[in-house]
Amino acid sequence: MEGELIALGKFIGAGLACIGMGGSAMGVGNVAGNFLAGALRNPSAAGGQTATLFIGIAFAEALGIFSFLVALLLMFAV
Template identity: 60%
Template sequence: MDPQAAKLIGAGIAMCGMIGAGIGVGNIFGQFLAGALRNPSAAGSQIGNLFVGAALAEALGILAFVMGILIWIS
């Protein structure tokens, strides 16, 4: 296999981490909404946890994007 092709395939696989981050953020907000509808009085105390989880999932997506770009450029 050509090294250039292997590099592009590796960059594409690294970029797939962004798909996982999108799924993760969707799950976080979807499960929070389901829980908030079942117990609205407890939803207010969990907002901080919601945003921390979403921020961590997005950070992993951004990291996957940066790693893909670095593999592609190098």
Template identity: 65%
Template sequence: MDASAAKLIGAGIAAIGMGLAAIGVGTLFAFFLSGALRNPAAADSQRPNLIFGFAVTEALGIFAFLVALLLLFAV
């Protein structure tokens, strides 16, 4: 296998993390809404956890994107 093909395959595999982060964000908000509709009084106390989870999940997606770009364009 040639080095440029390996770089493209590695970048494609690293880019899978972006899709998984999107699924994670959707799941996070779905469970928050489900819990907030069941117990609206507790929704305000769980909002900081939601924001923290969103930030961490989105950061992992950005890191996966960064790794994919580094594999493609770094020397």
């Protein structure tokens, strides 16, 4: 019985950690959407901001990867 409760806690914790992946997806969409809105307003400046776009996407995606790793650690760590 005690082992089942521990396994249940692991899976609940992993599911809660996966909320961060959804937040990361929303962050990437926000970054890309704002870049697109700015590029449509001023197309001549869009080329200079492409590097900033990729840096923003990388930072937002890194948080999703970290939450995925936490979920895996909660599920498979002893």
